[in-house]
Amino acid sequence: MFGDIISQITDELSTDECKRLFYLCGALHTDTCSTDLRTVLHSVLCRMTHTDHVFLTELMLRIKRYDLLRDVLSTSKGTVEGMLENRGVVSEYRVLMADVSEDMDTHDLKSLTFLLKDTLPKQKMQNIQSFLDIVVELEKVEQLSSDKTDGIEHLMRSIHRADLAKKIRHYQQKVLNKKRETSPAVKQQLNTPASVKRSLEVSSSVSCNTTRQVHKLCDKRTAVRKEAPGVCSQQIEVYSMQTDPRGVCLIIDCIGTDTDALEKTFTRLHFHVMKHKLLSARDVVSVLMDVARQRDLYSSCAFICCMISPSRRSSHLLDTDRHGPGLNLDTIRHLFTADSCPGLAGKPKLFFIQTYDVPEPHRCVGFRGHEDGELETDGPAMFCRARSIPTDADIFWSHCCSQEKQLKTPEHQSVYLNALTSALHDGHIRRTHLLDVHTAVNREVFQHNSKFPGSSVLNLKHTLRKNIYL
Incomplete structure (x- = not known):
């Protein structure tokens, strides 16, 4: 009986509807013909006991074929929606991706393929016909999954589809809430029901084998990071960036x-940007303390501090008149550690500092009498004359020290800051890890130094415990 129903349904579906239906069933090949789709559906339903009718009616609801619900399955949209309130079978993540695909137009698709030209193989990009094709390819190289949707959200914002980014953000929050409410055993369940998974493994073995080969052969450059074993490993390894503003x-x-x-x-x-210019050392301290006391930091995901200032011995910021001992760089870091600023505990604190060294060093006691220490780090480091900051978790410290004479050059622009803005922009589009972003900055500074020896020295230290993507 179900074989006849499936035949009636698939005969009425368009090619795009077949693709959506096949994807909703859990397959990673959306270009399969309707005959294969019919086989997969029949195999799935035959292995299900009490949910076969529910599964089929939900599929029709998800692809918005209400006429087939009425004419073939003898039910209605309202009835199915009521039935599925608390026991949907189809993966919420796949429903989301299918809905987003339906809302994408040709212009959006072209913009996405352009942004992903360095992420996915060229031959794959040439065959892209829909957003679901992109989703499938990203899933194959493990850059997109039910637990990893940040990247696709950023892409939606990059092509100015804030409405779709909002949909994805809502799903992320829903998943996060479920994980807080459920036990660890429940967290490790797969997207699709076990019965559906078993059926797909039997009927789509060729597809699964092909997928495994893609995982082995995919270019290492397309991988965001090496995943540790376990379903929840990426939740541990990546800093959350869910708030807006971040x-x-x-x-x-x-x-x-x-x-x-x-x-x-x-x-x-x-990020919510706060900008201050031409401050005295006292005013700098006042601004820093005011920001460190903001209650908004408790609901934020990260904090960023950018400083441009003359300095002495590369470690003490000077105010606008360049007199006095200056402000110890260590003081700035100390104000935003977990002890001084509980709202940022466990969150990444990123510092990007451009200083211009001024002669005649003076001894300086840091604010609160805090002494310099050593930052222990596994990350790459390019040491310069600056003292390193004390050990504290979740700190990223990027400091470029340049010669003061550069400021006398007409229309001077910091090579470091220019490289930083460019690399951050590219890293945001390509979803690049912050350390790799900084590698690009270091490359630009190095190339500049090869033309003008000794003009700038770049120092990177970090105690990040997780990966961070801006």
Whole structure:
């Protein structure tokens, strides 16, 4: 009986509807013909006991074929929706991706394929006909899954589809809430029911084998990171970036340079930017303390601080008149550690500092009498004359020390800050890890130094415990 029903249904479906239906069934090949789709559906339903009718009616509801619900399955949209309130069979993640695909137009698809040209193989991109084709390819190289949707959300924002990004964000929050409410055993369940999974393994063995080969052969450059065994490993390895805005970005410029590009970059990265120019050392401390006390930090996912200032011995910021002992860089870091700023405990604190060394060093006691220490790190480090910061978790410290004479050059622009804004923009589009973003910055500074030896020294230290993607 079900064989006849399936035949009636598939005979009425368009090619795009067949693709959506096949994807909703859990397959990673959406270009299969309707005959194969009919085989998969029949195999799935034959192995299910009491949910076969529910599964089929839900599929028709998800692809919005209400006429088939009425004419073939003898039910209605309202009836099925009521029946599925608490016991849907189809994966919520796959329903989301299918719905997003339906809302994408040709222009959006072209924009996405352009952004992904360096992520997916060229031959695959040439065959893209729908958003679901992109989803499938991203799933194959493990850059998209039910637990890893940040990247696709960022892509939606990059092509100015905030409505679709909002849909994905809502799903992310829903998944997060479920994980908080359920036990560890429940967290490790697969997207599809066990009965559906067993059926797909039998009827789509060729597809599964092909997928495994893709995982083995895919270019290492397309992988976001090496995944540790276990379903929940990526939840442990990646800092959450779920809030909007993601956090505060504080820009303090004691020189008066053009920081518009820096401000625009972090605004695009969904940070609330606060910018201050030409402050005295006392005012710098006041601003830093005010920000560190903000209650908004408790609901933020990260904090960013950008400093541009003259300095002594590369470790003490000077105010606008360049007199006095200056402000110890260690003081800035200390104000935002977990002890001083509980709202940022366990969250990434990113510091991007451009200083210009001024002669005649003076001894300086840091604010609160805090002494310099050593930052232990597994990450790459390019040591310069600056003292390193004390050991604290979740800190990313990028400091470029340049010669003061550069400021006398007409229309001077910091090579470091220009490279940083460019690399952050590219990293956001390509979903690149922050350390890899900084590698691109280091490359630009190195190339500049090869033309103008000794002009800048870049120092990177970090105590990040997880991966971070901006």
